[in-house]
Amino acid sequence: MPGPIPTLQVALPVPLPRLFDYLAPDGPAPQVAVGCRLKVPFGNRELVGLVAGHGQLDDGQGLRQALAWADPAPLFQGELWQSLQWLARYTHAPLGEVLSTALPAPLRQGDPLPDTHHWGWQLTADGHAQRDRLRAGSRPRQLAELLADAVVDEDVLGARMEDWRGAARSLAKRGLVERIGLSVAPQHAQPLPGPRLNPEQAAAVAAINSADGFQPFLLDGVTGSGKTEVYLQAIVQCLARGGQALVLVPEIGLTPQTLARFRGRLGIAVHALHSGLNDNERARVWAAAARGEARVIVGTRSAVFTPLPAAGLIIIDEEHDGSYKQQDGIRYHARDFALVRGKALGVPVLLGSATPSLESLHNAHAGRYAHLRLKQRAGDARPPRVRILDVRKRPLRDGLSADVLEGIGQHLRAGQQVLVFKNRRGYAPVLLCHDCGWTAPCQRCDAPMTVHGGGRRLQCHHCGARQPAPLACPACGSLALQPQGIGTERLEEHLASAFADYPVVRIDRGTTARRDALEQQLATLGDRAGILVGTQILAKGHDLPKLTLVVVVGIDEGLFSADFRASEKLAQQLIQVAGRAGRARDPGEVWLQTHHPGHPLLETLVSGGYHPFAQAELNQRQAAGFPPFAHLALLRAEAQQLEHANAFLLAARSLLGEQRAVDVYGPMPAPMPRRAGYQRTQLLLSCAQRPPLHALLDTRVPQLYALPEARKVRWSLDVDPVDLY
Numbered sequence: 097m098p099g100p101i102p103t104l105q106v107a108l109p110v111p112l113p114r115l116f117d118y119l120a121p122d123g124p125a126p127q128v129a130v131g132c133r134l135k136v137p138f139g140n141r142e143l144v145g146l147v148a149g150h151g152q153l154d155d156g157q158g159l160r161q162a163l164a165w166a167d168p169a170p171l172f173q174g175e176l177w178q179s180l181q182w183l184a185r186y187t188h189a190p191l192g193e194v195l196s197t198a199l200p201a202p203l204r205q206g207d208p209l210p211d212t213h214h215w216g217w218q219l220t221a222d223g224h225a226q227r228d229r230l231r232a233g234s235r236p237r238q239l240a241e242l243l244a245d246a247v248v249d250e251d252v253l254g255a256r257m258e259d260w261r262g263a264a265r266s267l268a269k270r271g272l273v274e275r276i277g278l279s280v281a282p283q284h285a286q287p288l289p290g291p292r293l294n295p296e297q298a299a300a301v302a303a304i305n306s307a308d309g310f311q312p313f314l315l316d317g318v319t320g321s322g323k324t325e326v327y328l329q330a331i332v333q334c335l336a337r338g339g340q341a342l343v344l345v346p347e348i349g350l351t352p353q354t355l356a357r358f359r360g361r362l363g364i365a366v367h368a369l370h371s372g373l374n375d376n377e378r379a380r381v382w383a384a385a386a387r388g389e390a391r392v393i394v395g396t397r398s399a400v401f402t403p404l405p406a407a408g409l410i411i412i413d414e415e416h417d418g419s420y421k422q423q424d425g426i427r428y429h430a431r432d433f434a435l436v437r438g439k440a441l442g443v444p445v446l447l448g449s450a451t452p453s454l455e456s457l458h459n460a461h462a463g464r465y466a467h468l469r470l471k472q473r474a475g476d477a478r479p480p481r482v483r484i485l486d487v488r489k490r491p492l493r494d495g496l497s498a499d500v501l502e503g504i505g506q507h508l509r510a511g512q513q514v515l516v517f518k519n520r521r522g523y524a525p526v527l528l529c530h531d532c533g534w535t536a537p538c539q540r541c542d543a544p545m546t547v548h549g550g551g552r553r554l555q556c557h558h559c560g561a562r563q564p565a566p567l568a569c570p571a572c573g574s575l576a577l578q579p580q581g582i583g584t585e586r587l588e589e590h591l592a593s594a595f596a597d598y599p600v601v602r603i604d605r606g607t608t609a610r611r612d613a614l615e616q617q618l619a620t621l622g623d624r625a626g627i628l629v630g631t632q633i634l635a636k637g638h639d640l641p642k643l644t645l646v647v648v649v650g651i652d653e654g655l656f657s658a659d660f661r662a663s664e665k666l667a668q669q670l671i672q673v674a675g676r677a678g679r680a681r682d683p684g685e686v687w688l689q690t691h692h693p694g695h696p697l698l699e700t701l702v703s704g705g706y707h708p709f710a711q712a713e714l715n716q717r718q719a720a721g722f723p724p725f726a727h728l729a730l731l732r733a734e735a736q737q738l739e740h741a742n743a744f745l746l747a748a749r750s751l752l753g754e755q756r757a758v759d760v761y762g763p764m765p766a767p768m769p770r771r772a773g774y775q776r777t778q779l780l781l782s783c784a785q786r787p788p789l790h791a792l793l794d795t796r797v798p799q800l801y802a803l804p805e806a807r808k809v810r811w812s813l814d815v816d817p818v819d820l821y
């Protein structure tokens with residue numbers, strides 16, 4: 097009788113909580129199979145999975161043979177492999193889906209690890225001959241000058257010139273430059289010197305440098321206090337010790353300016369990882385990091401999956417930022433996962449923010465994070481003066497009071513710039529029928545559509561649906577349709593007519609679809625007196641030395657939200673936007689226009705700043721049993737029919753059973769009960785300690801997949817949800 101059959105246990109990107117056994121493919125196998133990609137048949141498809149272990153089956157019935165190896169050696173190994181297994185356990189997601197989320201698309205699809213040897217550019221003979229005829233000051237001319245004497249490595253070009261690739265492409269098309277493979281490592285540019293650190297900054301850098309192994313730091317510094325300088329100095333030391341540095345930045349923080357500052361100051365290639373790159377570029381950076389060639393990687397959320405064989409330091413800038421939490425698929429939190437990796441790698445992890453999350457503050461207070469404070473603005477800049485403008489009973493014109501308009505005029509006439517912040521894009525949040533109260537609802541969501549195009553178009557900000565605005569009310573036929581409320585477009589329209597002599601530039605997600613669009617729009621304003629109107633996208637990015645007045649309109653909606661994190665988010669937003677004022681020598685002012693001047697949130701923020709606010713908020717969270725004093729998991733279900741979603745959650749609820757330690761609430765409608773045509777309900781699990789919650793999920797989540805009710809719904813589990821939506 098034949099003995100047991102050896103198999104490969106493969107993690108596949110399918111929504112099933114298990115590994116799959118395959119026979120090894122024909123032909124030579126890698127020495128170490130675990131961590132290698134393998135192409136396998138699955139149903140009538142071909143999938144790329146990762147070998148997670150070796151197994152044995154007594155019965156080979158139905159066992160299929162894998163098609164081919166996709167790697168000669170493990171793609172995942174060591175710390176990253178272990179950490180990703182941890183992530184799969186922690187998020188209770190299938191390992192195969194976690195691993196595939198961690199890979200750039202080409203690798204996920206089975207492409208070989210891309211080549212990362214060095215490339216350089218040189219002028220051709222024609223290029224040398226025509227160099228002087230290129231238009232002076234143009235990018236192609238700039239590039240040609242850089243190449244005048246020698247071949248220049250691409251990494252070095254990246255450090256010396258922004259967006260050199262575009263110029264290289266256009267010159268290559270004309271036969272003036274060519275790309276050649278290089279055998280030697282690049283010569284790096286001379287790093288630019290930084291400012292002399294002030295004592296608080298120097299103490300922070302010294303603390304980070306003296307960390308021995310894993311140590312979390314919370315760099316808690318007011319806006320403009322020079323946190324980025326601390327990062328740069330810490331990175332310089334990390335590089336000097338031969339370490340790799342990973343820097344995570346929020347989606348809106350990764351600007352060409354940020355990268356240029358890092359490149360200039362470090363004098364070596366800084367590898368960017370963000371959504372603006374194409375898949376092959378991402379895969380190249382991933383490979384360069386895996387080979388230890390990329391020494392500094394700056395990226396957004398998913399850059400937390402970068403392999404770091406020579407890790408020395410991990411930095412999370414603006415650690416409170418919501419974009420670090422992935423809201424679909426594998427719902428990981430990049431900050432939290434970075435901490436897990438830092439611990440496994442034995443390197444310091446630096447969380448920086450002017451408005452730390454309550455979670456991080458709580459950890460700092462409890463002594464789990466070393467708390468580094470920067471209380472002063474760096475250089476000459478002084479903190480802005482904050483004023484609350486009570487607009488009760490004051491007539492508002494398109495949302496602006498006469499005082500505000502007067503103040504804006506004064507700053508403009510003094511040659512300064514003004515930022516008007518409103519966290520609502522579009523023209524108006526609602527189109528209202530004045531006669532019957534109809535409010536243009538989205539057909540697929542339980543929410544009104546936003547008015548755009550000065551009143552001509554409607555758009556749903558939840559599902560993306562668009563349609564022309566009706567001319568008459570569909571409910572009663574009346575023509576009295578009026579945009580209600582204020583969005584950035586409406587503010588722009590009003591300000592442009594009230595201050596016709598000054599440029600008004602609107603910046604929100606509608607106008608900055610492309611990554612560098614924000615920079616270009618800010619550049620159109622330059623140093624001229626003028627007005628910026630925009631959403632929180634303006635809270636971060638480009639330094640605006642001429643900006644002396646920040647006006648915040650329409651914060652009132654945020655003061656009374658049901659979401660337990662709403663106050664925290666609002667306070668962070670206000671402080672971040674306010675931080676844009678007075679970055680230079682001219683003192684800045686911040687005006688908050690509100691109907692609730694006595695609201696405790698505003699009073700605490702204005703009189704004491706973020707920390708007293710945060711402390712009060714932490715006390716409330718503790719009293720109410722909310723995070724960080726409780727640990728949550730949210731089981732969401734959506735279906736076209738509400739009964740199906742509820743049936744699944746009821747079945748889930750009885751599966752979860754009566755647990756003493758874990759409270760289960762629901763099923764209850766999601767805060768947005770219908771979106772994109774789906775009815776949405778949820779079950780909330782809460783527990784004062786993490787272990788009992790995870791112990792329960794460990795045993796029960798695999799059983800959820802098997803519930804017959806699961807077939808009729810889309811469901812997901814969100815551990816540590818940031819939004820209860």
Ligand code: ADP
Pocket residue numbers: 291292293294297317318319320321322323324325326474475476639
């Ligand atoms: P943050 O990241 O905290 O917002 P930055 O590091 O961007 O602050 O610093 C804000 C501004 O202050 C920058 O223009 C920076 O060059 C400058 N700066 C930072 N540290 C110093 C210092 N020690 N001396 C003088 N200027 C500084």
Ligand code: ZN
Pocket residue numbers: 529530531532533534569570571572573574
């Ligand atoms: Zn009507």
Ligand code: ZN
Pocket residue numbers: 538539540541556557558559560561771772
């Ligand atoms: Zn919608």
